[in-house]
Amino acid sequence: MIPALINLIIYLLVVGLLYWLVVYVIDAIPIPDPPNRIIKIALMVLLVLIIVLLLLQLLGIAGGGLPKLVPG
Secondary structure, X not given: OHHHHXXXXXXXXXXXXXXXXXXXXXXXXXXXXXXXXXXXXXXXXXXXXXXXXXXXXXXXXXXXXXXXXXXX
């Protein structure tokens, strides 16, 4: 159970870092408002789906999915 929680924390950190990086780049590039907002919403939906997949994998409901970083 501890290796699964460590995997979850690592993946959440990576997902959060990627979200911050994409939002930072989108805000740094002058994109008009409608596409800018659509990209941010699509990114949020994708990240929420990844987090749900991780939580289902932690509970043992979803098989396969993302590779395990910590053996155990």
